[in-house]
Amino acid sequence: MLPVSEPATDRSTISGGYTDQMRPSDGGHLVTAAPLDPAAVAAQVARSGDGAVSSFVGLVRDHNAGRNVLWLDYEAFAPLALKAFEQIAAEASEKWPGARLAIHHRTGRVAIGEASVAIAAASPHRADAFAACRYAIERVKQIAPIWKHEHFEGGDVWIEGATADPSDEGARIAALERACT
């Protein structure tokens, strides 16, 4: 998949201030320690045949499970995370023909209120864009090899959610059901 537009002359940066070393993958996905730019993610997926782009931005919030959260440190197995994002995008385009996804995820320290993940789903029709976007974040939480280390008032803890299994059909169907309700 080619990006919609490329900076014609300046190869050192792309829109949103990402540096050249942080360019999205060929599929448009990104794992980066730099602040995310949701508008750039949305601009990256939209094409002239699209009628809608649906965006999701996940934020670091100041509380979790009764704890006052100070910040999160995100760790990723980046090359495998990008492959997981490619798989999620392929699943979405199979389910919603014409839908395209871009998934960008932060690593390193992310402060309260900052974006940890930015997803954009483009489609000819808004219903598919909404559904594909919701599907993508549910699947990211299931299969992306990324971990949050929560630092809170009084301690820190690794958050451990799902056992990642990209071929688990039950998990994939659960994500589809959440996306379509």
Added chain:
Amino acid sequence: MHVTIRLFARLRELAGASELTRQVPDGSTANDAWQALTAEFPAMADYGRSISCAVNEEYARLTVALHDGDEVAFLPPVSGG
């Protein structure tokens, strides 16, 4: 044969390293490497039913056979998003 073991998040902290090189018998599976790792770091044994693994940057089953020079990553339950 030698394999490189990659560890993340709490598994990395329990081992005190993100990467280890270990010798395993020919014909070993990823699970064999995991069992050897938990013998070395008993605190990891709690993860036995919840880890995933990846071989050479592709998700793989624990039953997959390893080859000399492979990189096997053990992944605790994920929490991205």
